[in-house]
Amino acid sequence: MALSNVGSIVLNLLIFITTLVNFSYALTSMEPLVLLALYAISKIFVTPPETEGKRRRNPFGDSSEDTAAGDTIEKQNTPELGNDEEQQSEDAPVDRRVGIRDRIGCFTWTWFTMTMATGGIANVLHSIPYHSEWLRILGVIVFLFNLVLFLTNCFLITLRFKWNPGSFTGSLKSPSESLFVPACVVSVGTILINMSQYGIAETGEWFQTVMQICFWAYAALSFLASSGLYLIIWSTQTFPIHTMTPIWIFPAYPLLLMGPFAANLIDALPDPAAARRINAVAITFGAVCIQGTGFLKLPRETTRPGMFVSVGPSGFTVAGIVHLGNTVIPKVMPDGFQGHADAAFIIKLLSDLAGLWMWGLCLWFFLVSVGAHWQLMQPRNPKHHIQFDMTWFSFVFPNTALVTATQALGKSLDSNGLKIFGVVFSVILIGVWIFVFGMMIRALYLRRLLWPAEIDKAEVTRRKWVGRAEDAAATEARQHRHDVAVSC
Numbered sequence: 305m306a307l308s309n310v311g312s313i314v315l316n317l318l319i320f321i322t323t324l325v326n327f328s329y330a331l332t333s334m335e336p337l338v339l340l341a342l343y344a345i346s347k348i349f350v351t352p353p354e355t356e357g358k359r360r361r362n363p364f365g366d367s368s369e370d371t372a373a374g375d376t377i378e379k380q381n382t383p384e385l386g387n388d389e390e391q392q393s394e395d396a397p398v399d400r401r402v403g404i405r406d407r408i409g410c411f412t413w414t415w416f417t418m419t420m421a422t423g424g425i426a427n428v429l430h431s432i433p434y435h436s437e438w439l440r441i442l443g444v445i446v447f448l449f450n451l452v453l454f455l456t457n458c459f460l461i462t463l464r465f466k467w468n469p470g471s472f473t474g475s476l477k478s479p480s481e482s483l484f485v486p487a488c489v490v491s492v493g494t495i496l497i498n499m500s501q502y503g504i505a506e507t508g509e510w511f512q513t514v515m516q517i518c519f520w521a522y523a524a525l526s527f528l529a530s531s532g533l534y535l536i537i538w539s540t541q542t543f544p545i546h547t548m549t550p551i552w553i554f555p556a557y558p559l560l561l562m563g564p565f566a567a568n569l570i571d572a573l574p575d576p577a578a579a580r581r582i583n584a585v586a587i588t589f590g591a592v593c594i595q596g597t598g599f600l601k602l603p604r605e606t607t608r609p610g611m612f613v614s615v616g617p618s619g620f621t622v623a624g625i626v627h628l629g630n631t632v633i634p635k636v637m638p639d640g641f642q643g644h645a646d647a648a649f650i651i652k653l654l655s656d657l658a659g660l661w662m663w664g665l666c667l668w669f670f671l672v673s674v675g676a677h678w679q680l681m682q683p684r685n686p687k688h689h690i691q692f693d694m695t696w697f698s699f700v701f702p703n704t705a706l707v708t709a710t711q712a713l714g715k716s717l718d719s720n721g722l723k724i725f726g727v728v729f730s731v732i733l734i735g736v737w738i739f740v741f742g743m744m745i746r747a748l749y750l751r752r753l754l755w756p757a758e759i760d761k762a763e764v765t766r767r768k769w770v771g772r773a774e775d776a777a778a779t780e781a782r783q784h785r786h787d788v789a790v791s792c
Contacts, residue, residue, distance in 0.1 A: 407754040411464045413475060415457050416487035417697035418744070422450040423494025424704030425737055427564075428730045430501040431711040433723050440502070447498040454491055477540050482533070484695075486555045489529045493561035496522055497568050504572035515569055522565065526558035551613055551695075560617055563624020564708065571631045611673040612702045618666040619705025622659045626712040629655025656716055663709050670706055692747045700737045707733060 429443035465472045475481050496518050503511055533555040629652045707729050714722030747753045 402751075402756060405467055406756050408460055408463050409468050409471070410754045410756060411460045412481050412694070413461070413484040413487055414481065414694035415461070416454075416491050417484065417694055417701065418741075419450055419454040419457060419491040420487055420494060421697040421700035421704075421737055421740070422446065422453055423491060423498055424701045425734060426450060426498045427494065427501070428704050428707050428733060430498075431708045432727055432730060433711060433715055434727070443498075444502050447495075447502055450498070451495065454495060457488075457491075476536050479541055482537055482541070483551050483554050485533055486529060486557050489526060489558040490561065490701075493522055493526065493558060493565060497561065497565050500565070500569040500572050504569075505574075512573065519565060519569060523562060526562065529558050530555050553617065554613060557613075557616065560620040560705075563628065564620055567624050567627035567631070570635060571627065573635065576635045612670070612698050614669040614702075615666055615673065616702035616705045618662040618669065619702070619709045622662045622666060622709035623705060623712050625655045625662075626659035626709070626716050629659075630712070630716040652716070656713070659709070659713055659716070663713055666706050666709060670703065692743045692752065694744070694753070696740045696743065699740060700733060703729075703733055703736075 426443050426446040429439060429446060432439060476485065496515070499518075500515055504515065537555065707726055710722055710726040710729065713719070714726055744753070
């Protein structure tokens with residue numbers, strides 16, 4: 305019996321070797337295109353190897369992972385208890401020791417959304433048509449406060465890059481953080497706009513020349529930053545189409561402030577002579593050209609909470625075009641331009657029509673964004689719960705574009721309805737900014753911000769859900785083995 309088994313084994317080996325030789329000969333004499341097709345098929349149906357970070361479990365032993373899985377089953381059977389425990393664990397501050405260097409190491413570009421929003425509030429206060437001295441003083445206070453916040457952000461993020469070598473290039477390659485690098489450039493733009501609004505009227509000709517230099521410097525900075533960041537992002541990262549969000553257009557935001565910057569700069573000049581002194585014609589048409597570059601970056605779909613980013617492009621464009629057509633053109637356009645005495649009026653009319661069209665688009669984006677966040681406004685809804693993140697300042701800054709656009713149209717059309725709507729919206733937006741700022745302080749106190757492992761929030765969340773999915777799969781496999789053992 306044993307000899308027959310040995311004979312069958314030897315025979316099978318001979319058959320295998322013969323088949324292998326024939327197969328090798330067939331491959332060597334096969335056409336290259338056929339080999340290429342076989343290679344492609346093998347790549348399609350190949351089984352990927354286990355990832356390095358994949359957890360390995362002992363299915364037969366009672367390990368700590370099995371105990372954790374059992375706890376997961378108990379939480380699934382009692383969802384209310386599990387949610388309460390999870391909420392308590394999130395609200396309770398972490399007890400482990402973390403130094404100041406560790407917390408500053410978590411400082412990211414998203415913190416500049418705070419200075420964007422604060423500068424936008426100062427812009428909104430200046431755009432209110434019912435001027436008063438206390439309103440101007442309040443706007444100056446917010447502007448100076450924003451300057452302090454911006455310098456603080458620059459200092460802290462510089463410390464992060466100094467204390468953590470390689471973190472600067474890492475921030476440019478991070479899928480979530482790299483898209484917020486333009487927030488620093490946009491913050492510079494809002495500060496320059498506030499300087500034009502609150503500084504030119506209180507200073508002399510020297511400050512007008514300074515703002516002229518700042519305008520062209522910001523034009524170069526915004527163009528280089530926008531194009532450079534898009535080049536870095538798309539060459540170092542992969543963004544699947546199913547993950548598309550309006551935040552993808554954020555690198556174009558520095559360009560969007562060119563129109564409002566030029567409009568506020570020229571509008572603040574005391575007379576046409578000052579406009580000629582700083583070459584306002586070049587500033588006007590340069591702003592319109594660069595503003596259009598940013599406006600072409602409209603999103604195709606919306607997500608939370610960066611959905612409100614889609615409000616900004618059309619809103620800032622309306623504010624820039626309408627303001628340029630109504631308050632700037634009479635100072636720049638000479639009488640009888642191209643032989644027509646009504647050239648300035650025609651430009652004003654066209655700017656109003658275009659502004660109204662894009663204002664409706666801006667309002668539509670705003671309503672869609674608010675409607676999509678309706679589920680998040682329901683208190684204690686475990687299915688739709690959002691934790692605080694610095695991107696919450698997106699609720700403020702893009703909507704300042706809608707407010708300034710509304711005020712510009714109300715002033716141009718002399719509509720009290722639009723003016724009152726803009727004032728009410730300004731009050732609501734200031735309240736939202738105060739709420740978001742308070743939530744930021746609360747998150748700092750609860751150690752949800754500037755805490756290790758929280759730099760890339762999206763990556764941490766992804767790992768959390770992957771871990772839960774693996775735990776659920778392991779639990780289901782153990783339950784299946786238990787059922788099989790019982791049935792046997």
